[in-house]
Amino acid sequence: MTITASAIARDVLADADRRETSDIGQRAAEAPVVRLDGVFRHFGETAALDGISLSVRKGEVLGIIGRSGAGKSTLIRCLNGLERPDRGTIEIEGRDITGLSEAELQPLRRRIGMIFQHFNLLSAKTVAENVMLPLKIEGMPRAERRKRAADLLDLVGLSAKADAYPSALSGGQKQRVGIARALAARPALLLSDEATSALDPETTASILALLKDINTRLGLTILLITHEMEVVRGVADRVAVIDAGKIVEDGPVWSVFSDPKAATTKSLLGAIRPSLPPAIGTALAAGGETVLSVDLVGPEAATLLPALSIELGAPIRLVHGGIDHIQGQSVGRFFITLPASASLPQAIAFLTRHGAHVEATGHVADHV
Numbered sequence: 263m264t265i266t267a268s269a270i271a272r273d274v275l276a277d278a279d280r281r282e283t284s285d286i287g288q289r290a291a292e293a294p295v296v297r298l299d300g301v302f303r304h305f306g307e308t309a310a311l312d313g314i315s316l317s318v319r320k321g322e323v324l325g326i327i328g329r330s331g332a333g334k335s336t337l338i339r340c341l342n343g344l345e346r347p348d349r350g351t352i353e354i355e356g357r358d359i360t361g362l363s364e365a366e367l368q369p370l371r372r373r374i375g376m377i378f379q380h381f382n383l384l385s386a387k388t389v390a391e392n393v394m395l396p397l398k399i400e401g402m403p404r405a406e407r408r409k410r411a412a413d414l415l416d417l418v419g420l421s422a423k424a425d426a427y428p429s430a431l432s433g434g435q436k437q438r439v440g441i442a443r444a445l446a447a448r449p450a451l452l453l454s455d456e457a458t459s460a461l462d463p464e465t466t467a468s469i470l471a472l473l474k475d476i477n478t479r480l481g482l483t484i485l486l487i488t489h490e491m492e493v494v495r496g497v498a499d500r501v502a503v504i505d506a507g508k509i510v511e512d513g514p515v516w517s518v519f520s521d522p523k524a525a526t527t528k529s530l531l532g533a534i535r536p537s538l539p540p541a542i543g544t545a546l547a548a549g550g551e552t553v554l555s556v557d558l559v560g561p562e563a564a565t566l567l568p569a570l571s572i573e574l575g576a577p578i579r580l581v582h583g584g585i586d587h588i589q590g591q592s593v594g595r596f597f598i599t600l601p602a603s604a605s606l607p608q609a610i611a612f613l614t615r616h617g618a619h620v621e622a623t624g625h626v627a628d629h630v
């Protein structure tokens with residue numbers, strides 16, 4: 263579905279800018295939208311958060327990924343003030359929220375729009391009424407609320423469903439309503455808590471495309487909490503991997519995907535990063551073949567293998583892998599074998615000279 267640029271996009275942007283220079287002030291304009299510094303939250307012996315330091319810049323989409331029990335929910339609860347850290351600071355738009363009273367937290371919570379796995383829509387209210395609810399709580403006049411809800415439903419491509427009830431919507435449509443509602447109060451941050459986990463892959467892709475569209479057109483900062491690398495890959499600029507309450511890896515998505523360092527990252531990437539199927543590896547090794555795994559990021563990923571063939575004067579065989587495109591980068595991961603006549607050291611030297619990371623497995627000695 264294509265969502266055309268609408269007045270709401272300009273309106274949300276203009277409003278966000280006004281807030282920045284008036285309500286929040288110059289300090290906030292320069293500060294990250296979210297900043298955590300040395301945040302600890304222990305439950306007895308369990309370190310749910312074990313010294314988390316993290317910043318989310320304005321306009322950035324940050325994916326926080328971790329397995330079950332890694333500390334994601336505790337992090338979310340700390341961000342919206344439902345949980346207080348034992349130690350450390352949490353700043354939202356430059357303001358430390360850790361010492362604030364419940365009353366002081368209320369306006370700050372409105373700066374964070376949230377979307378959830380199970381949508382959390384009110385079943386007795388129509389789609390438009392659900393979107394208007396945060397504005398009603400804010401005290402916005404009814405006519406203004408209706409106009410803003412209509413604009414937001416236009417933004418998420420659901421104008422035709424304004425008067426429908428949630429029970430008449432598909433999961434993807436419900437999440438679109440959730441997104442419209444989360445944006446109603448013009449938040450500084452959209453916090454997505456496993457928002458696509460209950461959706462099928464196609465609907466997930468359309469929701470991620472919508473989030474990316476909103477991020478691009480409105481400059482909205484988005485924090486995605488997920489256990490799925492596909493979600494991070496689809497929409498995030500940067501990914502932070504959380505494990506046992508610690509950030510074990512943090513970097514641009516293309517970089518982490520092409521060269522994961524932490525064991526947790528490698529394991530989480532397992533399903534979507536090509537790895538040589540064991541049966542193929544075993545068969546090749548039994549046949550005395552050397553398998554090279556070759557990782558390369560950049561435009562050369564597309565030309566590297568033909569160039570290697572020319573260098574060696576012999577055909578090489580691609581047995582697994584290919585080129586992925588992440589954040590505009592070509593991320594190549596290939597598994598190749600060389601003919602027995604080719605020089606393995608020459609191949610490795612050539613690939614390394616062209617910036618590839620190479621590992622040899624199998625009957626390496628046969629070639630040397």
Ligand SMILES: Nc1ncnc2c1ncn2[C@@H]1O[C@H](COP(=O)(O)OP(=O)(O)OP(=O)(O)O)[C@@H](O)[C@H]1O
Binds near residue numbers: 309328336489
């Ligand atoms: N209120 C609590 N009391 C005791 N232990 C807790 C509490 N909340 C969280 N924990 C523990 O802290 C750790 C982190 O939990 P958390 O719910 O933050 O993980 P998670 O990454 O959100 O997991 P999931 O993806 O399964 O929701 C877990 O070991 C959990 O058992």
